[in-house]
Amino acid sequence: MIRAAVGRAAAVAQLAAALMLLVLAIRFGVSAVTKSVESKNPELGPASSASAAPTPVVTKRPPPASVPTVERGKSLRLPMVISIGPDRSELYVNGVRLGHTPFVGEVTCKAGEKIRIELVPPRGTPKSYERLCVPGTVRVAD
Known part of the structure; x- marks a missing residue:
């Protein structure tokens, strides 16, 4: 009788541990997907009205990246x-x-x-x- 109770308690503990691991895995998965989506899709501003004329996009060559100067030989x-x-x-x-x-x-x-x-x-x-x-x-x- 005691063995049966201990066996049931062990089974319940294993089930609880498995459920906690499942919840943790889902949490990390959702967090990773959310961060990935946020980093790949820029946030868009409010939708402009359809009657507004499109503005031309003028692209300039970006200024050369400034490289930090470091002492020679460092x-x-x-x-x-x-x-x-x-x-x-x-x-x-x-x-x-x-x-x-x-x-x-x-x-x-x-x-x-x-x-x-x-x-x-x-x-x-x-x-x-x-x-x-x-x-x-x-x-x-x-």
């Missing part, structure tokens, strides 16, 4: 994104093996120096790229 830690070449190509930065492509990570360099990026695919010829060490993300992409 050590920088930069994010690096490599998405070029065949997958699983070996990645070397300044002669040091960092991993395989596609790669997202960080690299440390001195401001103003060149960063030498080498990709060694499983088959084929190696490719090398050079980027300047300046604040911002180091990207090598197709």
